[in-house]
Amino acid sequence: MLRHRPHRSARNVLLHPALGWLALAALYLAGCVLNFLLAISTARFWPLVLAVTLGVIACLCGFAAGRSLRR
Incomplete structure (x- = not known):
């Protein structure tokens, strides 16, 4: 017998x-x-340093999101 799969609502997402x-x-x-x-x-040099810093922070946020998905 097939089990009923719950649907994801927009609220849950x-x-x-x-x-x-x-x-x-x-x-x-x-x-x-x-x-x-x-x-x-x-x-100029300073926007490039800031861009690299923001890129590293974006990667760290992505890793934190991945950890939240695995829980």
């Missing part, structure tokens, strides 16, 4: 603990891309 980490990673990644483009257009 929005309340998932990994969603916050993924949203934060997306914001940091957008900041990383914008600072990289600023570094290219102005030929």
Whole structure:
């Protein structure tokens, strides 16, 4: 006999603990891309350092989201 599989509602998806980490990673990644483009257009060094820092933070947020998904 087939078991009934519960459907995921939008509320359950929005309340998932990994969603916050993924949203934060997306914001940091957008900041990383914008600072990289600023570094290219102005030929300055400090936006590139900031872009690398934001990229590392985005990766850390992604790892935290992955840990939340495995729980």
